[in-house]
Amino acid sequence: MVYPQAADKGLTFTVPPVDLSDTVLTGDELRLNQILINLLSNAVKFTPEGGTIRLEIRQLWRRPGRVRLRFTVSDTGVGMSEAFLGHIFDPFEQEDGRRAGGGTGLGMPITRNLVTLMGGTISVKSRPDQGSTFTVELDFDLPDRGNAAPEQKLHAIQSLKVLVADDDRDSCIHASLLLQNLGIDSDWVQTGRECVEKVRAAHRSGTDYDVCLVDWRMPDMDGIEATRRMREAVGPDTLIIIITAYDWGAIEQSARAAGANAFLSKPIFASTLYNALLAVTGIEKAVLCPNPGGSLRRPQLAGRHVLLVEDNEINREIAMELLKMVEITVDYAGDGQEAVDKFLAFGDNYDLILMDVQMPVMDGYRATQAIRRSGHPRAGSIPIIAMTADAFHEDVVRATEAGMDGHLAKPIDPERLYQTLAERFAEDK
Structure with missing residues (x-):
């Protein structure tokens, strides 16, 4: 997900594994992805062209049935002041001027909460104009060797x-x-x-x-x-x-x-x-990993038309690419108001709306309510799926109360996305 974004911006991105004795682990894959994507998205956003981003995955120790890994995300970006570092994990904090340009300021608090809930630690070091380094340490279980x-x-x-x-x-x-x-x-x-x-x-x-x-x-x-x-x-x-x-x-x-x-x-x-x-x-006829650039065979999704509502450019491009991989046509809006306007103008063309929740101008909840209350013939029937980093029970309830039909946690898990869309389209038949 991150390599194409880094390449488009002229950044060097490396992912060196260090001292890993085991690469098959048992843990919360979705939450780990969410933590790393949040950190890497910020690194891409705040590192100018020609810079470097590095995600080092290092094994710290291994015990029977257990291993601890350290994930270090470092960049050569704009960095942060010492004063700001004390507030980086506070909601809606963003350093004036130096790190302007997008986001609600919730990424770092959510990341810290996820790390804490997984029993790990997170720390950060940074200096203005000298980049930033985030360090996350997490424990994982080791599966048995039954499938060796x-x-x-x-x-x-x-x-x-x-x-x-x-x-x-x-x-x-x-x-x-x-x-x-x-x-x-x-x-x-x-x-x-x-x-x-x-x-x-x-x-x-x-x-x-x-x-x-x-x-x-x-x-x-x-x-x-x-x-x-x-x-x-x-x-x-x-x-x-x-x-x-x-x-x-x-x-x-x-x-x-x-x-x-x-x-x-x-x-x-x-x-x-x-x-x-x-x-x-030729020792055995084996299946290689699918070509990331290839088209997945999901005929029930091909030809559908989705409106993607997402204010974060990196998240939007990732989601668009995932949808295009299964031959879904995608239109997008950068905030809730734009989503409402596009629905009122082109609502008959859309089969489903993927709605981010935290957005400027108008958030996803208000945008969904506006769509449901509009006079458009499909206002009450078009499926609207929430996309949000907030995956707690109360967030799911709030999405339902706003008129949404489902909920996808961010970062988006491709299989979960495709399964959710397939189920929703099947219900519309």
Whole structure:
């Protein structure tokens, strides 16, 4: 969700995992996403072009059945004064001038409350013009090993010789650790040129690499060019997987033309790496992660027309992309008053309204009431679904009292979104 926003703004965004011995954890996925999206959205918003954003995920300790992780979101943005830091978790606080430009000021208090409810801690360090660093520590349960990979498959891939190429040292170490946990010895390099030379040298000595994991974006030579040069040197013998944090849809054609066999999303997790190795080596016919840029097969949603009401630009673009992925046509409004005006003008075209709650000019509750009380023929029948970071019982009740038909917690969980829309459209038949 964050990578495209950072790229469009000219920011460098990295997500290095550090010292992670386990990547399959049991916890509140939705709330963790909400915490991280809130922090990262602010980092994108307040970091000027050419800046850097980093989400480091570090394992602090591991005990039987339990692990603690530290999530550190740092940026090179405008920063905050020491005086303001004392009030950053107070509702509706926003530093004058320096951090102007959007939001209700509720993001940080909600984030702190979620961290506290999950039994964790959150802290912040910042200086004007020197960026900000938010640190969140949370505990997670470790699932049992009952769904571990079958032994025969592990034995088959343990004979592989793998090379990792990534300019980020932590990413190289993390990938090597995951491979080691699968029983695979690996080498790693930090430039495209080193990668090509190492593959060439192994080929000359008759000790070819079976698989090469190549980062798409490296400063000296990108992954596509490295792939092309490796293919020229060794032919089809070494299998090449392009690893990228971005949507690989834009590069898939050129990467495959250069000789890439598959793609893998960053950050890399044990399950996705395992499946990728099975797939490219033919050890077992496995399904790779769906292409983030691809269209999901949900025929019951295709062709529908939704009005999305959201004042936050990043949240709006994420939601629009999720809707377009299932072939839903999207119109949008930036506040409640604009939503009312669009409904009165084009209400017959919309099948459903997704309504943010906290917005300037007119909030989602008032906008819903205005729509329901309007004289439009569909005023009482068009489904209106609330979208809000406030997911407590009283918020759901308030949404219902305002005339809304459902409630989605933010950040939006794609499966929950699609399921909610499918159920609502089915009721309208």
